[in-house]
Amino acid sequence: MMRPFRSFYLTLIYLFLYIPIGTLIVYSFNNATFSMLWHGFTLNWYRAVLQDSSLWLAVWHSFYLALAATTSALFIGTLAAISLYRYQFRGKNMLQGLLFVIIITPDIVMGIALLILFSLSGLALGFWSLYIAHVTFCIPFVVVIVYSRAKSIDPNIFAAASDLGASELQTFWHIIVPILLPALISGALLCFALSFDDIVISYFVSGPGFEILPIKIFGLARMGVNVELNALCSLLFGLTLILVCLSQWVTRKKKL
Amino acid sequence: MRNKFQYFSVGLITTWLCIFGLLSFLVMVVMSFLQHDPDHIALWHFTLQNYEDLFDPIFFKIFIKSFYIAFMVTAACLLLGYPFAYIISRLPERLQNTALLLLLLPFWTSSVVRTYAMMSLLKTKGLLNTALLSLGLIHEPLQILFTNTAVAIGLIYNLLPFMILPIYVNLERFDISLIEAAKDLGAKYTTIFRKVIIPLSIPGIVGGCTLVFLPAMTLFFISDLLGGAKALLLGNLIEDQFLMANNWPRGAATSVLLTVIMAIGLLIYWFKSNKRINYDAAI
Numbered sequence: 001m002m003r004p005f006r007s008f009y010l011t012l013i014y015l016f017l018y019i020p021i022g023t024l025i026v027y028s029f030n031n032a033t034f035s036m037l038w039h040g041f042t043l044n045w046y047r048a049v050l051q052d053s054s055l056w057l058a059v060w061h062s063f064y065l066a067l068a069a070t071t072s073a074l075f076i077g078t079l080a081a082i083s084l085y086r087y088q089f090r091g092k093n094m095l096q097g098l099l100f101v102i103i104i105t106p107d108i109v110m111g112i113a114l115l116i117l118f119s120l121s122g123l124a125l126g127f128w129s130l131y132i133a134h135v136t137f138c139i140p141f142v143v144v145i146v147y148s149r150a151k152s153i154d155p156n157i158f159a160a161a162s163d164l165g166a167s168e169l170q171t172f173w174h175i176i177v178p179i180l181l182p183a184l185i186s187g188a189l190l191c192f193a194l195s196f197d198d199i200v201i202s203y204f205v206s207g208p209g210f211e212i213l214p215i216k217i218f219g220l221a222r223m224g225v226n227v228e229l230n231a232l233c234s235l236l237f238g239l240t241l242i243l244v245c246l247s248q249w250v251t252r253k254k255k256l
Numbered sequence: 257m258r259n260k261f262q263y264f265s266v267g268l269i270t271t272w273l274c275i276f277g278l279l280s281f282l283v284m285v286v287m288s289f290l291q292h293d294p295d296h297i298a299l300w301h302f303t304l305q306n307y308e309d310l311f312d313p314i315f316f317k318i319f320i321k322s323f324y325i326a327f328m329v330t331a332a333c334l335l336l337g338y339p340f341a342y343i344i345s346r347l348p349e350r351l352q353n354t355a356l357l358l359l360l361l362p363f364w365t366s367s368v369v370r371t372y373a374m375m376s377l378l379k380t381k382g383l384l385n386t387a388l389l390s391l392g393l394i395h396e397p398l399q400i401l402f403t404n405t406a407v408a409i410g411l412i413y414n415l416l417p418f419m420i421l422p423i424y425v426n427l428e429r430f431d432i433s434l435i436e437a438a439k440d441l442g443a444k445y446t447t448i449f450r451k452v453i454i455p456l457s458i459p460g461i462v463g464g465c466t467l468v469f470l471p472a473m474t475l476f477f478i479s480d481l482l483g484g485a486k487a488l489l490l491g492n493l494i495e496d497q498f499l500m501a502n503n504w505p506r507g508a509a510t511s512v513l514l515t516v517i518m519a520i521g522l523l524i525y526w527f528k529s530n531k532r533i534n535y536d537a538a539i
Contacts, residue, residue: 009340020377024372076268083262091270095273106474108476112284116284136272199366214368221372233369
């Protein structure tokens with residue numbers, strides 16, 4: 001039984017977390033441009049969002065950037081996690097240290113470090129600079145997630161597989177990958193969300209020719225509150241909700 | 257075959273991280289020692305000027321202000337987050353998971369979206385003012401948006417979970433029998449809290465504070481959206497040096513300083529958690 005004070009306190013904090021988003025969603029349906037009074041239900045702002053082609057271009061850019069970055073980070077990170085788990089090699093500690101440092105480095109430091117590197121090497125800011133940056137900050141998260149799942153594998157399985165004549169590649173495809181599948185899925189979802197939402201690093205390494213959604217929203221928000229943006233943000237929040245529920249459902253099913 | 261797989265996967269990640277992690281960081285450090293030149297990125301000429309600049313009164317003021325705001329935000333997150341983490345760590349396991357999911361749900365959406373939501377809540381004709389006015393608590397709208405208070409609220413809103421999670425993880429592993437032992441020995445609840453629970457959750461507290469303090473100095477977009485026009489945070493200073501003033505070496509020096517602050521925080525954390533491990537070994 002929860003004591004009343006405790007549930008009261010929890011409710012208060014949750015209200016603090018949800019009221020801003022809740023307000024945003026409610027007022028995205030309000031039939032008025034500036035007023036906070038209720039002027040009736042409308043879907044006009046959503047219609048405006050759907051018809052804004054520059055917005056959709058930014059969404060499309062963000063989407064395929066996140067997809068590309070997730071795929072690459074998943075590939076590199078998973079292979080690394082498996083090697084870290086199975087083999088002893090020189091520089092293993094250094095590699096783990098490097099991964100740790102990248103996770104905790106403030107985003108802004110990574111953003112400008114990459115900006116300097118790209119400008120000195122002559123790489124134009126655009127899709128590729130964003131892609132490299134996103135893969136770099138996603139890799140450590142994949143390694144951490146996949147590695148912690150890999151640790152639960154019984155090492156005897158590998159001995160059994162090689163006794164039965166499986167090659168290393170067969171072991172990889174038929175044993176390791178299926179066991180790691182839940183970790184791969186949650187790693188992919190996390191990477192996608194990180195990449196799709198990132199603003200600090202992207203702000204420094206994006207160029208005018210390739211606009212992505214967070215930067216676009218940041219630019220619009222700088223000009224002030226507007227109802228169309230309310231609708232867009234509500235849509236994004238709804239999308240997030242669906243993705244999180246999906247990932248919960250996937251992990252829960254795997255546990256059974 | 258084993259070796260091929262291993263060489264390929266280890267080589268791939270090592271190459272990637274060495275180029276885009278390590279090398280880019282080293283280039284930034286080198287850049288911080290180069291001379292500023294308005295026509296080029298920098299002049300190939302060693303100088304300590306950029307670090308001396310950081311002690312210039314104008315920049316120094318921004319540091320102090322940024323430190324002050326980060327400190328207040330961290331303190332507020334700790335005061336709000338600790339009881340929250342404590343309460344959920346004592347819930348039954350099923351409820352714990354739901355509580356955590358509810359906590360993290362808003363944080364899966366972009367921080368710009370969340371900051372924008374805060375912006376529309378705090379504006380002069382926003383919900384907060386409308387509600388306070390209609391309740392008769394105030395007689396004219398409060399000017400919160402575009403003040404330092406708004407920046408602090410925005411930072412707390414964005415960073416609270418980073419305080420709660422490490423403390424929760426720490427408290428969740430907490431051995432409940434220690435509390436019972438203290439009770440048996442006649443300790444009052446406040447004494448138990450002060451002498452048993454708080455000291456044992458120090459690693460979580462330090463971890464949470466590090467995770468909140470650093471971003472609180474650097475999340476420039478929050479102060480861009482919620483604060484006034486002035487550069488307020490260390491992050492705004494860096495942003496300005498790169499995108500407006502075009503003084504990359506100075507921006508690089510500021511980032512190096514930030515990294516040093518981070519390293520100090522980590523050392524404290526490492527030291528504290530090592531002490532914790534020794535303590536465990538002692539019992």
